[in-house]
Amino acid sequence: MTADRDVPLAQPHALRAAVLGAGSWGTTFAAVMADAGCEVTIWGRDEKVCRTITEEHRNERYVPGVDLPAGITATTDARAAVRGADLVVIAIPSQSARATLETLRDVIEPDAVAVSLMKGVELGTDRRMSQVVAESLGIGPERIAVVSGPNLAKEIAHRQPTATVVASTSEETAQLVAKACASSYFRPYTNPDVVGVELCGAVKNVIALAVGISQGRGLGYNTMATVITRGLVEITRLGLALGADAETFPGLAGMGDLMATCASPDSRNHTLGNHIGRGMTLEEAIAATGGTAEGVKSSRSVLELADSLGVEMPITHAVVRVLHEGLPVDDLAALLLARPHKAEGV
Ligand SMILES: NC(=O)C1=CN([C@@H]2O[C@H](COP(=O)(O)OP(=O)(O)OC[C@H]3O[C@@H](n4cnc5c(N)ncnc54)[C@H](OP(=O)(O)O)[C@@H]3O)[C@@H](O)[C@H]2O)C=CC1
């Protein structure tokens, strides 16, 4: 059995964490870890954002209206943030992870654990983020964890309760990271299935784009339920081809996150899809959405990965055709349904 396992709530402790990324999830996860008793330093690119986090305990640009724990500091010096950190948490767009982490390879502590919060697949290499982290920081899988689940930052920033999955091939590492983020409103479960948990996080963004596009075209809940359900099937198919555990897909990182992202108007992927469905160009939709919608780029790398394994992903394929190959949005539904008869199932 490798399903999500229960983890007792952590006692406060003083792990030192560096969070790379002062965006909505980096800032929110920093607050989660501070609430769990960690000493947290955020690295951000914007001097003003860093100053207001440290001095006013606010990040109005990315987490408006939220008072952050007073102990969190922020700096524009990534190397200073990482030096001495027990945990290096990465919350920047997936496509920028490799370049950023390579500059920190020589300062990360020899026993530090890297924690990926990113939900994407690298373009050009089709690597999952834990693979990018391993290659760019030069560390083994036992020092890497992935955190993924139904974790819309805006809700968590307001301390609304949710659960998540901490995945690592090392149970010790998974437990460490789970304890570093466990609180009364944030409930981690551990899972050794890094491949499955990461794929779920990356591909659900693509499925949320498809749901958003359908809704933007005025299609209803039957269509939404069909896309979500068949979306989970194609995520599962890809995951199994990559050696993931079948039990991960109906869990928090799979069905849980898929539901949250496809249903919430706060999801950037869902929102961006909606803009496309209403007739915006991709550039207009990206600008109107703001923030990182990972599915736009990862739709292509996920499809490449699937093609390389001979795995069919019709919804992902349709999203790629609409976003990147000029297929009119009105043809999306037809493309999803115009497939030869097959029995239901993976
Ligand atoms: N928001 C959410 O609810 C959740 C997000 N995630 C995942 O977390 C990751 C980060 O997302 P999120 O925080 O929401 O994104 P945001 O768009 O809110 O913030 C992105 C952050 O990354 C920085 N950044 C942007 N481009 C680069 C670059 N080229 N190099 C280095 N830093 C860069 C931004 O800095 P600047 O402000 O200077 O541009 C900003 O600090 C994504 O993979 C996302 O899928 C996972 C779970 C929940």
Ligand SMILES: O=C(CO)COP(=O)(O)O
């Ligand atoms: O991953 C998320 C929720 O778990 C956030 O989704 P978006 O990136 O679409 O906002």
